[in-house]
Structure formats: C-alpha cells, structure tokens
Amino acid sequence: xxxxxxxxxxxxxxxxxxxxxxxxxxxxxxxxxxxxxxxxxxxxxxxxxxxxxxxxxxxxxxxxxxxxxxxxxxxxxxxxxxxxxxxxxxxxxxxxxxxxxxxxxxxxxxxxxxxxxxxxxxxxxxxxxxxxxxxxxxxxxxxxxxxxxxxxxxxxxxxxxxxxxxxxxxxxxxxxxxxxxxxxxxxxxxxxxxxxxxxxxxxxxxxxxxxxxxxxxxxxxxxxxxxxxxxxxxxxxxxxxxxxxxxxxxxxxxxxxxxxxxxxxxxxxxxxxxxxxxxxxxxxxxxxxxxxxxxxxxxxxxxxxxxxxxxxxxxxxxxxxxxxxxxxxxxxxxxxxxxxxxxxxxxxxxx
Ligand SMILES: Nc1ncnc2c1ncn2[C@@H]1O[C@H](COP(=O)(O)OP(=O)(O)OP(=O)(O)O)[C@@H](O)[C@H]1O
Numbered sequence: 407x408x409x410x411x412x413x414x415x416x417x418x419x420x421x422x423x424x425x426x427x428x429x430x431x432x433x434x435x436x437x438x439x440x441x442x443x444x445x446x447x448x449x450x451x452x453x454x455x456x457x458x459x460x461x462x463x464x465x466x467x468x469x470x471x472x473x474x475x476x477x478x479x480x481x482x483x484x485x486x487x488x489x490x491x492x493x494x495x496x497x498x499x500x501x502x503x504x505x506x507x508x509x510x511x512x513x514x515x516x517x518x519x520x521x522x523x524x525x526x527x528x529x530x531x532x533x534x535x536x537x538x539x540x541x542x543x544x545x546x547x548x549x550x551x552x553x554x555x556x557x558x559x560x561x562x563x564x565x566x567x568x569x570x571x572x573x574x575x576x577x578x579x580x581x582x583x584x585x586x587x588x589x590x591x592x593x594x595x596x597x598x599x600x601x602x603x604x605x606x607x608x609x610x611x612x613x614x615x616x617x618x619x620x621x622x623x624x625x626x627x628x629x630x631x632x633x634x635x636x637x638x639x640x641x642x643x644x645x646x647x648x649x650x651x652x653x654x655x656x657x658x659x660x661x662x663x664x665x666x667x668x669x670x671x672x673x674x675x676x677x678x679x680x681x682x683x684x685x686x687x688x689x690x691x692x693x694x695x696x697x698x699x700x701x702x703x704x705x706x707x708x709x710x711x712x713x714x715x716x717x718x719x720x721x722x723x724x725x726x727x728x729x730x731x732x733x734x735x736x737x738x739x740x741x742x743x744x745x746x747x748x749x750x751x752x753x754x755x756x757x
Pocket of ligand 1: 417418419420436437438439440441442443444445
C-alpha cells in the first residue's frame with residue numbers, strides 16, 4: 407500500500423482510516439462537513455491529528471500518540487501535492503514559471519525546470535498559454551495550470567480537493583477527460599461531491615459521513631449498488647455498467663442500453679457505463695412496441711415517496727413517476743415491469 411492514513415481529529419469529530427494502493431485513485435465522498443478536507447489536510451501535513459499515522463511508500467510522514475516517537479514531516483518534504491478548488495497560482499509569475507516552481511525548488515536547473523513545465527503544460531492542453539499571467543486565464547485554464555503545477559513537482563501522492571467545483575459546467579467535461587488521462591497510474595486521493603467524477607476518475611471510493619468511513623469499495627460497485635442511503639442520494643443517477651458493443655452497453659443482467667457517447671468512444675468489448683436520471687424513466691406493464699426507447703424488464707423491489715413523486719426501485723435502477731401513474735399501474739414490490747428511457751437521455755462513457 408502506498409498511502410496508509412489513520413487519523414483522529416477530536417475537535418472535528420473525525421476518526422478515519424483508509425489506504426491507497428500504488429497507482430490507485432481513491433475518491434473520498436461525503437456530505438458537507440463529513441471530514442473530507444480534514445483528511446486531505448492531515449495527508450498534506452497542514453493539520454496535525456490528535457492521534458494517527460500517515461505513511462507514504464512505508465515512510466512515516468505523521469505519527470502522533472503511538473508508542474513510537476512522534477513524527478511530523480513538513481508539507482514540502484512529503485512528496486505530496488495538494489490541488490485546491492481554487493487554482494492558487496502566483497499572480498506575479500507567468501504560467502510557465504508557476505509550473506516550473508516545483509521542479510526548481512526541488513533543486514533542478516532553471517532550464518530543466520522550464521522544460522519540464524512546458525511538457526506538463528502540453529500534457530494538460532495549455533502550452534500556448536505559457537507566457538500569460540494567471541489573471542489572463544479563464545477559470546478552466548487556470549485550473550489546468552494548477553494541475554500542471556501539482557504534477558510538475560512529481561509528487562508520490564496527489565491530493566485533489568474538488569478540482570472542478572469552482573468551474574463553469576461547460577468546461578468540466580473537458581477537464582475531466584484531462585484528469586482521467588493524467589491521474590491514470592498515479593497515487594491519488596480525490597475529494598468530490600460528484601458521483602460521476604468518482605465513477606470516471608477513481609478506482610475505489612471511500613464514503614465518509616460525520617467523521618467516519620461508512621462504505622468503501624470499487625467505484626462502479628459502490629455507486630451502482632449503494633448500500634447507504636447517503637451514497638444512493640449522492641449517486642442520484644442510474645448507472646448501468648457493462649460491456650460496450652456496437653449496439654450499446656450490455657450488462658451482466660442481460661440489459662442492453664443505447665445512449666449518446668461522451669468523451670473518448672469505448673472500444674468494442676471494453677467496459678462502459680450508461681448514466682441516466684430517474685426522472686427520464688417511464689414505467690410500463692407491457693414492453694412498448696415500435697418505440698425507439700430503451701426498455702429494460704425489471705422487478706420492482708420497493709416504492710417510496712420522493713420529492714412529490716413516487717420513486718420505484720428495481721434491479722438497482724430508480725424511476726420517478728407521478729403518484730397517479732403508480733396507482734394506475736397498480737405497482738407493488740414484486741411487480742414485473744418495463745423501465746423505458748430515450749437514448750438521448752442516456753449518456754455513455756468509456757470506463
Ligand atoms: N478550521 C476548523 N476548525 C475547527 N473545525 C473545523 C475546521 N474546519 C472544519 N471543521 C469542522 O470539522 C468537520 C469536518 O470538516 P471538513 O471541512 O473536513 O468537511 P468536508 O467533508 O471537507 O466538508 P465540505 O464538503 O463542506 O468541504 C466539520 O464538522 C467542520 O465544521
């Protein structure tokens with residue numbers, strides 16, 4: 407295990423332990439105040455836990471309240487980079503010099519640092535902005551520069567605190583694709599509120615609530631089959647993971663679903679995920695004939711009121727329908743029905 411973290415911060419009622427494997431991205435999910443930023447601060451060395459231990463590649467970074475002598479490696483000696491929600495760039499330096507700062511302060515020559523910085527700017531798609539000042543960048547460009555800067559110091563561990571939260575929704579899909587590329591094979595802890603980011607960017611999720619880990623496991627499993635009410639609410643979307651074929655995503659349960667592919671197209675036989683909101687789902691007793699919609703035959707497991715609608719849950723999928731429709735269909739747990747959804751309401755991503 408690359409990162410091992412175990413931290414108690416009494417004042418914040420946080421008592422959290424988890425591990426991140428070498429080259430693995432773990433998403434920390436949880437409601438406001440759950441303790442996610444506290445965990446990042448402990449890993450980065452910005453906050454000392456009352457009790458705990460943080461090791462990276464076996465090297466103790468923080469040790470408190472153990473029988474062993476206390477250890478507190480300062481932030482700049484940890485080989486850890488933290489990327490905050492707001493890109494914190496030095497305003498008086500060019501974008502290139504902002505990115506070159508990390509390698510330079512680790513003792514590399516000015517020329518080598520600038521070369522490395524240029525490579526990273528290219529990697530995140532903003533090489534042509536190298537000479538600008540941070541105030542001449544859009545929010546999305548500044549965040550790309552901040553990603554390049556975080557990576558240029560070649561951290562052993564990258565910590566991302568909601569890297570897309572402050573951005574315009576229009577630029578998030580492109581930045582998400584960039585992050586997917588640069589996070590692959592790195593050891594990363596990603597804090598996010600967004601189930602889709604967790605699904606697409608992380609290998610595993612750790613769900614925390616009120617300062618404790620409440621659920622963890624492979625991202626697709628936890629998000630598609632949430633065990634806690636919180637995770638279900640967070641996911642908020644139907645997600646079907648399966649194998650990509652030319653006619654759509656095929657799941658192990660035998661469902662096939664078509665949708666719009668966003669981002670790099672999955673290759674035949676690769677894993678893909680189809681995502682759609684519960685409000686886009688229609689419920690029918692008989693399979694609709696001659697309709698271009700996706701139709702999935704499912705068994706209702708439960709029904710519950712949900713913001714003025716009835717939420718029907720079946721085979722890990724949710725449909726929100728009106729109370730009248732639920733009554734007319736005479737729905738009850740055990741009912742065999744068809745969930746339908748138009749292909750243009752379904753988004754498909756390669757995994
Ligand atoms: N500087 C601080 N001093 C004291 N308590 C704090 C401080 N910052 C946060 N807390 C408290 O610690 C707990 C965990 O907060 P934390 O910021 O880690 O949560 P979070 O999961 O990151 O939340 P958010 O999603 O809102 O950023 C909360 O109860 C919060 O009120």
